[in-house]
Amino acid sequence: MEFAATIRFAISLELWTRGRNSPPLSPRSGNSNATMKVLILAAGYATRLYPLTLTQPKPLLLVAGKPMVDYVLDNLAPIEGIDHVYIVTNAKFAGHFETWAARHRAAKSGIQFTIINDGSTDDSNKLGALGDLNLVLERARLDDDLIVVAGDNLFSESLAGFGAACKRAAGPVLGIYDVGSLDEAKKYGCVDVDSAGRLLSFVEKPANPPSTLIGIALYYYPKSVLPLIRQYIAEGNNPDQPGRFVQWLYPRLPVHTWTVPGIWYDIGSKETLEEANRIFSKR
16 A cells, blocks of 8 residues: 655755755644654664665665655654654665655655765664764754654554644653563563553563553654753763663653554564565555
8 A cells, every 4th residue: 555645845955965945844733933853763774684784774675665764754744844854874875865865856746855974884883873863963953843753663554643642742752552462562662651641661671561562763852852862962871772762751751652553563674574565565
């Protein structure tokens, strides 16, 4: 199934040079200045998927004939107010994303991207997901509400509800998913929430998960939270897994959650990639 969406992003394509600007998207209702940015994390090396990812970044691997990152963009498209999308990648694959972005923009008029190269060349000198997030905050001088999503997240359904939850929330929002099995939950950051959907606990790969709910790499950070990301990095905390910041954050201020509908995959192995291809080819 082609997840139809008219992407309404007005973004500049650059490897780190400002490009031409397009008119902004319709802002979120209630505030003519209520725009937000999107950051797609795509700087990993996906060694567990070798040899597939020796010459191709994981977010550009095809699932049912479509790059994974296209599912991310198509499902973000219904969210009002997005006026810029950044993709952070590495020195090895920056050119791949430039080529992809040019084709994507040609196929869907008005789509432009900022591709940011974090300068890393392999796992030995990578910045980590949170290191990359901090890099983009500094380089792009971001001072806007921000959606952060991993480029290898595979969604079957629109994320419009996530956008609505972000609009309602007076703070950060974490995407969560029910994996349906305590054994499966042990592989992820497991969460517990209260009756209002606020985060009560977040534990990375617990031996005894409190539930089958996990936190996934889908986050909303209002601009008031961005200085805390800088603080987290400055304190020398783990810069790798993006969930580590949520784990650090929720004792300090309320973190809301939103349950991802439909099918979700974290493509971390050849087996999950093959399964996703089978499932999505039938849709």
